[in-house]
């Protein structure tokens with residue numbers, strides 16, 4: 001299946017590695033962040049070697065994620081510009097979710113929903129990174145007035161919750177649209193998948 005010569009290349013190995021380092025960092029950050037957020041979740045710190053280690057590791061993993069995210073952001077931003085057909089797709093998304101995709105406009109490599117999610121992730125990562133620096137006690141917090149540190153803590157918690165929700169939607173959509181996960185695992189998709197979900201991209205790739 002994977003080696004079918006008719007399959008279309010969607011991601012290079014380097015794009016996939018870039019994405020998965022970001023994804024693994026996200027999971028580690030969500031687990032360590034939640035463990036520090038509420039006492040009921042404190043047992044999760046055991047995954048990171050206890051409370052102290054969790055607090056030390058969480059911000060460093062955040063820096064690694066930000067670095068990889070920035071590379072991914074600049075790789076994909078050109079493909080995520082919203083066009084008229086994308087807004088139309090967003091307007092009709094409810095019809096598609098209800099099982100009728102006949103009126104959906106043709107999509108390029110990404111659909112309107114993926115594109116909006118992409119820009120939301122960009123904003124969320126920026127807010128999380130800046131607020132994370134402000135509340136990083138070991139190195140930076142002392143340089144900021146207490147009011148700024150408090151605002152940083154609030155923004156960090158709010159955007160972390162929003163980002164976790166956004167990634168749940170991202171993963172759910174990737175599983176829900178059969179044949180998508182393999183794009184990020186092996187780099188290829190079937191022609192039928194491309195024709196069904198990203199027809200303009202299919203035409204561009206095949207010249208048909």
Ligand code: HEM
Pocket residue numbers: 010019022023024026027069072076080110114115118121167170171174180181182183184
């Ligand atoms: C951890 C579990 C994750 C899974 C299972 C997952 C899965 C996938 C899959 C299957 C695709 C390919 C979609 C397509 O080609 O149509 C994709 C694309 C993408 N993913 Fe993820 N992902 C995860 C986490 C993340 C995280 C944490 C981020 C960023 C913070 C992210 C950012 C992206 C981006 C930017 C794309 C390209 C789509 C675009 O540019 O609009 N992913 N993901």
